[in-house]
Amino acid sequence: MRRDEFLKSLAALAAAGALPLTARAAANVKMMIPANPGGGWDTTGRALGKALQDAKVADSVTYDNKGGAAGALGLAQFVNGSKGDPNAMMVMGAVMLGGIITGKPPVSLSQATPIARLISEYNVYVLPANSPFKTMADVVAQLKKDPGSVKWGGGSRGSTEHIAACMLAREVGVDPAKINYVAFRGGGEATAAILGGNVTVGGSGYSEFAEYIKAGKMRPIAVTSPQRLKGINVPTLKEQGINVELGNWRGVYGAPGISAEQRKHLTDMVLAALKTKAWQEALEKNDWTPAVLSGPAFDQFVDNEFAMLRATMVKAGMV
Structure with a gap:
């Protein structure tokens, strides 16, 4: 294969998201944090951003805080403004699911792309x-x-x-x-x-x-x-003597409309970040419990969580 043909093939693979992490230029990640600074989603998003850079899978990470409506305002901005962007991510979790159930926002979480569950707290x-x-x-x-x-x-x-x-x-x-x-x-x-x-x-x-x-x-x-x-x-x-037990979990989604290859690449990036020293230090500092889940297992988990939370909230008189 001639050099020009090889370079064209390499470019095509990169565009499709099919190159291994080690063979690609590090991404410029845009992290949507659907909450104001200072909370759990903010801490999680910034810790993940640092870990992505430490894993050398992200060259830079920019953060956009958009609080309100249990994350629904940030979700709407992410869904409407990030379509097809392979470098966009959004922090989310159990709180967003609860907010969607009670608030019925005009956009749906299913429009975005599930990547991974990270932690539980x-x-x-x-x-x-x-x-x-x-x-x-x-x-x-x-x-x-x-x-x-x-x-x-x-x-x-x-x-x-x-x-x-x-x-x-x-x-x-x-x-x-x-x-x-x-x-x-x-x-x-x-x-x-x-x-x-x-x-x-x-x-x-x-x-x-x-x-x-x-x-x-x-x-x-x-x-x-x-x-x-x-x-x-x-x-x-x-x-x-109060029979109540309820966990909180946080994860990350990708933009709407990305390809299966791009989803896999984002997932690989996140999983690489979770192996870094920076992420381990964040787990210890924040008393987070690792709860890593990705792929179809994460998709199914989110569906099950929606059903469980809706049933719990109906019993509690919230819906």
Whole structure:
């Protein structure tokens, strides 16, 4: 094969996404983070971006934060603005599925391309340090007395902390529809509201509140995990007689309309990033549990999660 023919063949393979990672120029990745800075999706997206660069599969990563409506605003921008872009990614997870169920946005997650589930994380409920309440039992007693007087602060409507609060209400004999839930567009806003005493109790992934818990500015009162989290001495809801367990997971999607080869290339890039030291450090720092799933298994998982969350939310009176 002549040199010019070889170069043409190489270019054709690259355009189709069929070259191995080691034979391609590193990508310029565009990362949609459908939340404001400071929250779990933001932390996950930026950690993945760093890992992609450390794995040398991305030359650069740019980030676009678009918060609101449990990720639906960012999803709409991603679906409408990234069609066919083989270097575009979007962080998503259980919270987005819940938001889609309750909000019924004009775009669908199925329009984007599933790439991989990355991590799982359980929520922690916290009180402001100066709260008159000391335990979840105190919060539940007030909830039974006057449901509206207890303000629950967390992510967008349909987030896992919102769903868990409604499940908790149902378990203790309170109408879930009476939960006074204050939704925030990002983790930074929720944290400020808790520290300022503007909500009674706050919920989120442990990593978002860890520094404030360690500094004594927040008091953790329960986690939504089946057992106490490793190295974190906070009782589960189940330990406290409240039969609620709910996990949060986060993943990444590609743009609508990319080819099967381009999807495989993005998947290979992400899986390579998850093997880097940078990603392992992010897992440890944020107390994330690895939960890697890709290909058809991830597609099926998302379908099953939609069904499970919808059933849970109907029972909790949210839909």
